[in-house]
Structure formats: C-alpha cells, structure tokens
Amino acid sequence: MINLRSDNCSAVHPKIREALLADLLQAADDGDSYDRVFEDRLNAAFSAVFGCEMVAVTTATGTGANVVSIASLRDESVAGAILCHPAAHVRCWEHDAVRRYTGAGELVTVDGPDGTMTPDALRETLARLGPRSAGGVLSLTNPTECGTLYTLEDLAALTRIAHEAGLRVHLDGARLGNSLCALGLSAAELIAAAPFDAISFGGTKVGALAAEAALFRAPSDAVRKRGQTHQRAFGQRQAKRRMVEVQLLRLIEDDLWLEIARQQNALCATFADGLQGQPPVRFRYPHPTNQLFLEPTDEILSAIRELNIRHTIWPDGSVRLVFGYDFEHKTVSDLAAKITEYFAETQI
Known part of the structure; x- marks a missing residue:
C-alpha cells in the first residue's frame, strides 16, 4: 500500500x-x-x-x-x-x-x-x-x-x-x-x-x-x-x-519549508513523467506542484485499486494524488512503472 x-x-x-x-x-x-x-x-x-x-x-x-x-x-x-x-x-x-x-x-x-x-x-x-x-x-x-x-x-x-x-x-x-x-x-x-x-x-x-x-x-x-x-x-x-x-x-x-516543498514538487513530476504517454492516463489539470489530478477512467480506477494506492476522489470526479516529502524518487518512479506494467498485463 x-x-x-x-x-x-x-x-x-x-x-x-x-x-x-x-x-x-x-x-x-x-x-x-x-x-x-x-x-x-x-x-x-x-x-x-x-x-x-x-x-x-x-x-x-x-x-x-x-x-x-x-x-x-x-x-x-x-x-x-x-x-x-x-x-x-x-x-x-x-x-x-x-x-x-x-x-x-x-x-x-x-x-x-x-x-x-x-x-x-x-x-x-x-x-x-x-x-x-x-x-x-x-x-x-x-x-x-x-x-x-x-x-x-x-x-x-x-x-x-x-x-x-x-x-x-x-x-x-x-x-x-x-x-x-x-x-x-x-x-x-x-x-x-x-x-x-x-x-x-x-x-x-x-x-x-x-x-x-x-x-x-x-x-x-x-x-x-x-x-x-x-x-x-x-x-x-x-x-x-x-x-x-x-x-x-x-x-x-x-x-527548510522550501527545501521540502521543492522535493514534493519533484516527486509529483517524477510520477507524472513515468505515466506520460500511456493511453489510459489523462491529466485533468496542469500539475506544477505536488498535486496530480487524473481523469477517472476505468483503467486508472482498476490500477489504483489493484495496486492498493490510497487516493481521493475529488468533488469533480477526478482522482487526486498528493506527494508528501517522505517518498524516494525511486519509489514513485517504480510505482508509475507498475501502473504501466498493469496496463500491459491487462491488455489495456
């Protein structure tokens, strides 16, 4: 999780x-x-x-x-x-x-x-x-x-x-x-x-x-x-x-507050870059900081459920993911890779 x-x-x-x-x-x-x-x-x-x-x-x-x-x-x-x-x-x-x-x-x-x-x-x-x-x-x-x-x-x-x-x-x-x-x-x-x-x-x-x-x-x-x-x-x-x-x-x-914020923004960018180009992935809004909003496609909802990713369904229906400071870049890049692999394995 x-x-x-x-x-x-x-x-x-x-x-x-x-x-x-x-x-x-x-x-x-x-x-x-x-x-x-x-x-x-x-x-x-x-x-x-x-x-x-x-x-x-x-x-x-x-x-x-x-x-x-x-x-x-x-x-x-x-x-x-x-x-x-x-x-x-x-x-x-x-x-x-x-x-x-x-x-x-x-x-x-x-x-x-x-x-x-x-x-x-x-x-x-x-x-x-x-x-x-x-x-x-x-x-x-x-x-x-x-x-x-x-x-x-x-x-x-x-x-x-x-x-x-x-x-x-x-x-x-x-x-x-x-x-x-x-x-x-x-x-x-x-x-x-x-x-x-x-x-x-x-x-x-x-x-x-x-x-x-x-x-x-x-x-x-x-x-x-x-x-x-x-x-x-x-x-x-x-x-x-x-x-x-x-x-x-x-x-x-x-x-320190700016150092942490910069790290959070970078983690979000790393994750988004890892998903870029995947057909089921559509970003609802630009994501310059540490919040990422995804269109709630069936494929995205299935992937986050299968991989046990805690998230929020926003009032506009989008899937909101927020990146705190205490993740490693490898953790979020690996997560993006797992989502990509899930799409391939399920032939999406």
Whole structure:
C-alpha cells in the first residue's frame, strides 16, 4: 500500500522532531513569558522571509488559520462580503467555519478556469455587489484546490482590484512553499507584487505537527488585536504555543519549508513523467506542484485499486494524488512503472 491521499499523511520531519524534542526537555520558569520570546523570534523570522513586517498568530489547523485571518480582516461594522473561488477550501472543506465565525452570509463566489478566478470576473462581481463589498475580504488560494497556479501578474492584479474596491485580501497558503518553488519566486517577491493583508501559512503539509499560522502584513492595532482575540475565541491559542512556534521557526529559519516543498514538487513530476504517454492516463489539470489530478477512467480506477494506492476522489470526479516529502524518487518512479506494467498485463 502507498498512501497518496494527502501530504498531511507524511510523518513529522526529522528536523522538526529534533526541534520539538529539544524544547520539550526544557521547563519554563514562566510559561507565558517563554512563549512570548518564541513569538518575538517568529515575528522577526517571518518579517525577514517576506521582507516586510509580519505578525504571526499561531493556530493548530489550517482552517483555524483561515478563519482567524479572514475574521480579523473583515470589517464587521459594515458586514463586508467575503469573496472566493467556488472550489476554495474555505467554501468546500471547512464546514462553513468562515461564515459561522465571522457572521457573514453566504460566501460570494468568483468563478474561473482550473480553480482560479480571473481579474475580469472579480471586477464583474464587485460591480454587481456594489457597496456590499466594502469592508469585505477577498480570499485566494495558491496553489489552487485543483493544483494549478496563479501567475504573479494575476495575483498582483486581483490584489490591486480588491484593494481599490475597499476589500482586504487573504491568501490561503496551505502549500505556499510549493507555489513559490514552482513559480521561481521568493516570499518577498510575492508580497511585494501582491501585498496580501493576511496569509495562512501551512506548516503541517511540509512536515510539522499541527503547526499553522495566520500572518498579518503590517497590521493596524485593530487588526492585531482582533487576531489575538480570535485566536482565543476560536480555540486556537494553545497553552504551550511555543510547541507550534518552535516548529515554524525550524521550518523557515534556514528555508527548510522550501527545501521540502521543492522535493514534493519533484516527486509529483517524477510520477507524472513515468505515466506520460500511456493511453489510459489523462491529466485533468496542469500539475506544477505536488498535486496530480487524473481523469477517472476505468483503467486508472482498476490500477489504483489493484495496486492498493490510497487516493481521493475529488468533488469533480477526478482522482487526486498528493506527494508528501517522505517518498524516494525511486519509489514513485517504480510505482508509475507498475501502473504501466498493469496496463500491459491487462491488455489495456
């Protein structure tokens, strides 16, 4: 059996385990003060990575990071709308958490191809909403839920359009490192071109243990206070939050998160290359990062069942395979070869 259901299935990275163990063996004289030391280090480290002031509010889950981010950015006094793509994680996979915790009505969707929204579609939606959009939040995801990517130019355009309309902009960065590596960008280059107001930074998918963060770019005092309040109110403030902070520090201080993301992307490319040209194999979407979506042909479904490949049937019917960091290239290339052999043996 090989588990390709999610990069969440990967083990905790050895370097993260070492950092956690080192901290677990220390007792703090004053737990809260000790946590604040790590918090200050984390803010400084994220600010260095993004090249601007970043304030981190740690969470245990990606949903927690998304909800804390969006709720903190949204202007509740004017009931600003929340906009996202129809396939966005905040809309399809978080059981209405954003709407429940922000008090917003139905999330407003902005459609587009392959999991992305277009600048023109965003303009049209904002024109239709009129004053209801003011004080709201635009939530983007990169890579998208289809494994595809926005270009830097599109992200810059979408962010500019939203800001001009009085919205703040959130980026769901559960796989932020994967997108940066695929685009050949640094985090600083990304945020300089597309100045997101908040980013959900994902640590769990790159080898951490329940370690995520809502990152706020140069937040006002009001947004900073709301972030801390929502962290508590939404059950995301751990008593020993340094256990999250030490993991995130280990990931970003020497670019470990990017090293892992680059490895994940390469594993996906190795597997896809091994299947290229096989008649039963059709890719539903481009696959520049670590997610691969296959058309659910009878041959593919038979092969993954016979070879015991754990996978996810996506809402659009495609077969989703996700590559975590802890596979060897030989493992995934051998798996592709076994699928090819299976096609030949069954005379497909």
